[in-house]
Amino acid sequence: MFSKKTQLKKISTILSLMFLVISANSYPQQVMAQSSKGREGLPGRRVGGGTRGECSFGDKKLIALIPESNLLLTTSPKPNLFIYLPPTATPKTLEFVLQDEQENIMYEKSFTTNKYPGIVSMSLLDQSSLPQLAVGKKYRWFFSMICNPDKRENDISVDGWISRVKLEPNIAQQLESATSTEQVNIYANLGIWQDALVKLATLRHQNPRDPQLTAKWLQVLQALKLEVIAQEGIVDANLNEISSAVR
Template sequence: MFRTLINKAIVTIGLSSLLIVSYSHVALADHNRGGQEGLPGSRIGGGTRGECYLRKPLVALVPENNLVLTKSAYPKLFFYLPPTTTPKQIEFVLQDEDNNEIYQTMFTSNGSAGVMNVSLPEKESIPPLAIGKDYRWQLVIICDSEKREHDIGVNGWVKRVKLDFAQTKKLEQAKPREQINIYTASGLWQDALLKLAELRYEQPNDTRLSHDWSELLRSLGLDAIAQEPLVNMERQVTSPLSMK
């Protein structure tokens, strides 16, 4: 049921000028909550469905308007997988505006909780995201493979945007933590999330980075998972099942 796209919506996205700012609630709210029309979707999925009992909801780490802006042709999306009593199959699907499937993959979680990422792999068979186009993503926990109506899922949109010369130059000259600030000030919070996650993987004992991560999630209304562990996908997944 999660593969059926609802009617397309049109959204006008305005990128503000690049300023190096802190992870304040106001800065992120201006770009991700106010002044931008949202697209249909749901970043929270939970409840009890058949074989699934979730004490905490499945969460997509995306803005409240369900639209992810990114400069990446092959982006990574982040999700919080709640603990489950047994390993569960997870399915991720990416479709274009015309309902054509761009990418699909399935894997088995190990049942533990944590924030993990799903990447759109750079392969010849998978086209890069086109600039200015809306793509629909869906991630579901398969509770019963014989009764897919019991799936628990989240879904939303991702759009690739092009940075101008000045923006690109600022990023090239900035230090890693400054790059995160530039991304958030530009509304490219998924890129900010990825850069911060990479730094946390490299420096797991840096308390400043842990604090920045928590503040970034709280600024987007994701307080409930701000303290959840960040895990490598390879550690969260026990085995890939299929890939297109």
């Protein structure tokens, strides 16, 4: 027989467990959602796989300048992406594909690289027939370096998602009155990395010798955990278009 003291202890333990279960089930959903914010990710790859026989990079890799979640936020209806291209012994063909949420191909484009390394901008702005990205929708993109056209399984690829967001009126007002560098900070603090990168890359292109902008670029890439390419140059003439198509 259990003593009265032991029975009371068991009852107390059971009641405590019941309280924990009830509390967990009644915990506000918005609080639970906030606690998991930032941990969710989407399938993708922001760093290309290892070196292939026809694509020898040494210790470099193909890298997309996107967050670890693989989801890039933007306010632009026709954004651009930043990709780091490693050096190659010979020029290579590159392929970019954009899909909607139903996996329909909206746009595809092929380029050649001049074999020199650098961070390039993949812009959709010059495609007048390409529909604007809808607010709140997610679009998947793929960027591949074709190492051997006869063995596409050997491609070095990165892929991820991009989604257009709408700014709250008070944020839009803040941006209007902010300086260019303050705008970079606002976008970065909101996690709208595409706009932060575009704004900062534009400033660096206009002022290539500004040490403060160089430091800010390093800070932004460190926040994205991409400091490995922070010292690489941003180039705007590294791609030559072969063909493009809007579906």
